[in-house]
Amino acid sequence: MEKEMRPRFLLLFIVGLAVLSYGMYYVSFSYFKSEEIRKASGRLSLYKSSLLSEIERFVYFPFVLSQDPYVISALSGEGVDRLNERLAKFADQSGVEAIYLMDTTGLTVSSSNYASKTSYIGQNYAFRPYFKDALAGNHGEFYGIGATTKLPGLFISEPVRDVQGQVIGVIALKLNFGQLENLWIDSDEQVLLGNKDSVILLSSNPNWRYRAMFAISKERRQEIQEERQFANEPLNELNWRIWNENQVMVEGNHFLLVTEEMDSRNWTLYFFASQDPVQEKTWMTLISAFVILTIVFAVIQFRRTVRIGEALRESQADSAAMREANRRLAVEIEERKVAEKRLKTTQNELARASRLAALGQLAVSVTHELGQPLAAMRNYLTAAEMSPNPPAMGFMQKMTGLALRMENITKQLKFFAKPGSETFEAVDMRDVLKGAEELLQADFVSNAINYKRIVPNTAVVVHANRLRLEQVLTNLMRNALNAMEAGEERLLTVQLSMENAQACVEVFDTGAGLGKATLEELQEPFVSTRASGEGLGLGLAISSEIVKEHGGRMAARNRQIKGAAFRIELPLWAED
Structure with missing residues (x-):
């Protein structure tokens, strides 16, 4: 018994x-990960402090300049040359x-780079957000690529007011973070x-x-382009994923x-x-633990071996x-x-039974699909027999069309063998509805059905297999006819429309409705609300x-007045 338990x-x-x-x-990785995150948070705080200090040094500088009499005078055309030299001196001393x-x-009427080939003088920056904010009397900040120098930077602006407090201009400065970014690059982080x-x-x-x-909306990209914030940069998404x-x-x-x-910006x-580093420390901890456990296990096994040896020497009689x-x-x-062989045999038998079941369901599906055109053909033949005149040429054409339809349905067995093999093309849903109407005419x-169709004047085009969609509409409309067999009011309405890039088909009847059944339940194979023998529920x-x-997608609901409503939504066809 003891050996059986081993x-x-x-x-x-x-x-x-x-x-x-x-x-x-897991514990080691979580611990070392939290340590690394704590260190990374400290490093990030330093980066944030250095960035804020770089900005805060100059954030109030434009406000101070907006009070300068030289700046106010230059807006009236006086002392522009003197202000150019003054601004150039300020820029050189401050490092902006x-x-x-x-x-x-x-x-721009005055600039510190007035002597440069890329001087701002004569340039108009009314499209920039920082100018609009300052012109409205507010402090303005905006990061972007310079429209003149093509160099990135942070633009800080303030309104310039006259003695009555009216805004008469805007003073702005540009900070270049190139030196700070070089420090980031050199940090190897x-x-x-x-x-x-x-x-x-x-x-x-x-x-x-x-x-x-993250993804940027099309509207926001248009705004960025109008502000010329990033020149002609495509702003492609970074290849990253959050685990x-x-x-x-x-x-x-x-x-x-x-x-x-x-938050302030x-x-x-x-x-x-x-x-x-987290992985290295985790594996080192795990290996050390395994070494210790191995030593402990070896000691235990050695002592156990000694005891077993002594027991064997004392119990030679137990050899039998x-x-x-x-x-x-x-x-x-x-x-x-033997059990493994039996298990393998059973598995093969189960796989064979599964294939046979799938084949049987496929045969039932084909029989069900052929039932609709056969029923239509039977109705046409009955009408022809009751008619005192021989069948017209149109009658024979309908019979030929139904025969071709049954042939196409049998060809669709290839769909079950190779899904997705049908040819998809641009199909007008109005033609699909017309085909279903011909089958059910x-x-x-x-059945004395009052039929009403509501279709738009323009084509409703989808990318589809026309025959398959005709099967769907025929199924839904025939279900509606069956639901109204026992009713006095027999109104069948089919409405075709376009909503939100979707082609929508709705089928309304005045029958008994869905009852308590849901669409998910009715979509199960062999589930039907009709009496036994009247339908396979497929x-x-x-x-x-x-x-x-x-x-x-397909949806269904009970109508408030009477009957059921089925809705089909298909994406509209797009040429691209």
């Missing part, structure tokens, strides 16, 4: 060891890239700054600059992510810390029992081999699959 004990030991190893790995003065139209549109403004990796962290709250993959490399919000700092145990073990092995007459199941193949 395999179970070994299995439990292996499972327990695996669980323990995973637990140790440029300081410039604009009138209320956005035209992955840090970047994104704006409210998730566009990367500064990055320690130059290849990431002006990439979008969880703190782990991301950027261009195939794993990182720990730490972010810091700069709607900026976000991202810091990508390498995950390699041991041989018997070996014999039973051999028998058990043989029994397990005799049913409308024989129509909605097949129709639902066809709609899904065309990228659409």
Whole structure:
């Protein structure tokens, strides 16, 4: 009995060891990850402080300049040359890239780089948001690529007022963060700054600059283009994916992510810390634990071996029992081999039964689909027999069309063997509805159906297989006819429309409705609300699959007045 328990004990030991190893790995990884995230947060705080200090040094400078009498005089055309030299001196001493003065139209009248080939004088920046904010009497800030110098920077602006407090111009300065970004690059760390549109403004990796962290809407891209914020940069999305709250993959490399919000400017700092140190420390901890456990296990096994040796030497008489145990073990092995063979045989039989079941369901589906054109043909033949005149040429053409339709349906067996093999093309849903109406015309007459169709004057084109969609509409309309057999009011309405780039087909009847059944229940194969022998319950199941193949969806509901309503939505066809 004890030896029979050994395999179970070994299995439990292996499972327990695996669980323990995973637990140790998870705990160690979580601990070292939190340590790395804490360090990364500290580093990111330093980056944030250095960036804020660089901005705060100059954020009030434009306000001070807006009070300068030389600035106010230059807006009236006096002392412009003297202001140019004054602004150039201020820019040189403070280290800003440029300081410039604009009138209320956005035209630059004075600039610190007046002597440069890329002077701002004569340039109009009325399209810039920072000019619009300042002209409205507010403090303005805007990061973008210079329209004149083609160099990026932060633009800070303030309104210039006259003695009555009226805004008569705008004073602005431009900060260049090139030196700060070079320090980021030299740090050999992955840090970047994104704006409210998730566009990367500064990055320690130059290849990431002006990439979008997240998708930008088409409307917002148009606004950015009008503001000329990033010149002709395409603003492609950065190839990155978020695994969880703190782990991301950027261009195939794993990182720990730490972010810091700069709420006053709607900026976000991202810091990508390498995950390699976490993995190295985790594996070192795991290996050390395994070494210790191995030593402990070896000591225990050695002592156990000694005890077993002593027991064996003391119990030589038990050798016969041991041989018997070996014999039973051999028998058990043989029994397990036989059981494995039986299991394999059973699995093969189950697979064969599954294939046969699928083949049977396929045969039932084909029979169901052929039932509709056959029923239509039977109605036409009955009408022809009751007519005192021989069948007209149109009658024979209808019979030929129905025969061709049955042939096409049998050809669709290839769909079950190779899904998606049908030819899809541009199909007008009005033609699809017309085909379904032709199939059911005799049913409308024989059942005294009041039929109403509502279709638009323009084509409703979808990318589809016309025959498959005709099957769907025929199924839904025939179901509606069956639902109204016992009713006095027999009104069938089919409405075709276009909504939100979707082709919508709605079928309304005045029958008994769906009752308590849901569309999901009715779509199950062999589920039907009709009496036994009157239907196989495959129509909605097949129709639902066809709609899904065309990228659409089907819905059903009970009407408030009476009857049921079925709705099909299919994406409109787009040439691109």
